[in-house]
Amino acid sequence: MANMYSRIRASSSLIKRFKHRATTTGNPLLWQSRILARSFTTTEGHRPTIVHKRSLDILHDPWFNRGTAFSMTERDRLDLRGLLPPNVMSSEQQIERFMVDLKRLEVHARDGPSDPNALAKWRILNRCMTEMRMYYKVLIANIEEYAPIVYTPTVGLVCQNYSGLFRRPRGMYFSAEDRGEMMSMVYNWPADQVDMIVVTDGSRILGLGDLGVQGIGIAIGKLDLYVLPVMIDVGTNNEKLINDPLYLGLQKHRLDGDEYLDVIDEFMEAVFTGGPIDSNTFYVKSLKIFKANGHLSCYSSYRNTYRMFNDDVQGTAGVAIAGLLGAVRAQGRPMIDFPKQKIVVAGAGRKVKEIHRQGLKEGSSLVEVVQQVKPDVLLGLSAVGGCSQRAECTPEEAFSILGDNIIFASGSPFKDVDLGNGHIGHCNQGNNMYLFPGIGLGTLLAGSRIISDGMLQAAAECLAAYMTEEEVLKGIIYPSISSIRDITKRVAAAVVKEAIEEDLAEGYREMDARELRKLNQEEISEYVKNNMWSPEYPTLVYKKD
DSSP: OOOSOGGGGHHHHHHHHHHHHHTTSSOHHHHHHHHHHHHOOSTTSSOOEEESOOTHHHHTOTTTOOGGGSOHHHHHHTTOTTSSOSOOOOHHHHHHHHHHHHHHHHHHOTTSSOHHHHHHHHHHHHHGGGSHHHHHHHHHHTHHHHHHHHSTTHHHHHHHTHHHHOOSOOSEEEEGGGTTTHHHHGGGSSOSOOOOEEEEOSSSOTTSOOOGGGGHHHHHHHHTTSSEEEEEEOOOOOHHHHTOTTOOSOOSOOOOHHHHHHHHHHHHHHHHHSSSOOTTOOOOOBOBOSOHHHHHHHHHHHHTTSSOBOIIIIIHHHHHHHHHHHHHHHTTOOGGGGGGOOEEEETOOTTOOOTTTTTOOTTOOHHHHHHHHOOSEEEEOSOSSOSGGGOSSOHHHHHHHHOSSSOEEESSOOOOEEEETTEEEOEEEOOGGGTHHHHHHHHHHHTBSSOOHHHHHHHHHHHHHTSOHHHHHTTOOSOOGGGHHHHHHHHHHHHHHHHHHTTOBOEETTEEHHHHHHOOHHHHHHHHHHTSOOOOOOOEEEOOO
16 A cells, blocks of 8 residues: 655655656556666665664654664664664564564463453554564564454454553544644644545444544554544543543543534545645545434535545445355355345344335344345344454354354454364454455545445455355355455455546546556556555665755
8 A cells, every 4th residue: 555654655656657658668567677677776676765864763763663674784874783783684584573472472371362362462563563564564474363453353452441552642633622723733744645544433433332532443453454543532422431530532421413513524624625735645534433323414425525435334335245245156146146135134223114015013023024034144233242252143153053054254253163074164254354445545546536336336346256156155255364465456456447437537646547547457456556565674875854
């Protein structure tokens, strides 16, 4: 994903300008590879990155600090000799040392994985944020193992305990006390460019309810795939937090009605039109959720004005649709048969008007509904329960009651169930992380004016088509988390393609709308791949301001 700091982007921007010129010079991909080979000037394979700090200032900058991986030449050049242990380690050795520390927790855990153990791992991973590239290297190399630590389900524990876990600030906080100041506050963020924002008001976090300012943990969790986490603190209705002397947020009840909307309006105007924001910067907002009561109409007006989407509503729906399409494939039917599926939604809310058409009565129990409708799909959206240990239905319960001829999916990760006789009940994780990074990246690279329903549908269909026929026939409808970067690339390419087809794409940096329209499917995929950020160590060269 695009880099946070403009100064780091200098070399990639130069390469893209060469690539743009290459479109008129034979095969652009072949020409680009020649340019890459000639333009790099260091033995590490990177153009130097100019920095305006050295010595301890470099070590205290998480984006440039690489700890023991600084070569002796760089230590001399940046005045670091003597400030680090003498042994120069490769990034592979650093990862190994880091992993040993994490594995030590598992050795000492008497009862296997537990909440304290998960939080301890989160703390260790969080300490690694002093070396940002190292942190992302660890995640990429071990994403299947540590996605549950940095995101669902451990992020729920982090949010619940965030006031006690807080050590250093991450992200930005806009509160009801900042009304009238938000336009100037955006200047306080140190980066020259911000590509994406994940914003929450903390009112509904992973089925755990109102966590107030502590909800920023969910935005930080998404930061590992986005850029800037933001907390909008308009108070909390959680009495426990209001009365907690250690709580970090506003200890007053939530704003509602026009007062609430005034804060949101000011925030939206500040981050979209104010501050030191580059005009080519694009934002994607994950509104998690701006109070469900009466504010969805407000969100609808926002999404037709700004580049944004609501991950709780549209991201969850997209992942659910992808899973449902996969379930249709598992029945041996084409995905176009999806409308023929009978779906019962437990917790559909007051908006559903199909009850009387199906001959059902208001107040019917879930069992009565299932017995009468005989659905193909049961969606649990009641918000009774929550993540992991508070789940509405566990895989063991589902398989023990219904047998092995079912497909089970949950937002949180669960282990597969041994059904005996060599049969395995696969527990699919229908997590939003399969879609929101690709939707964000695709929107950014397309320069789409808005995020349309068609773009979201293209993302969902791309995810549904990712699984092989052999996998879906086994009941596996979502891919392994280890494939997340490849999934993100494909989803982003699908989003870019749809934005082009809907004439919403305005281009990104050197790739303008006209050039975008010339790309075929393979070239779109290559364009996305070339713009996905990788945590490589650049060569640093000091230069005075």
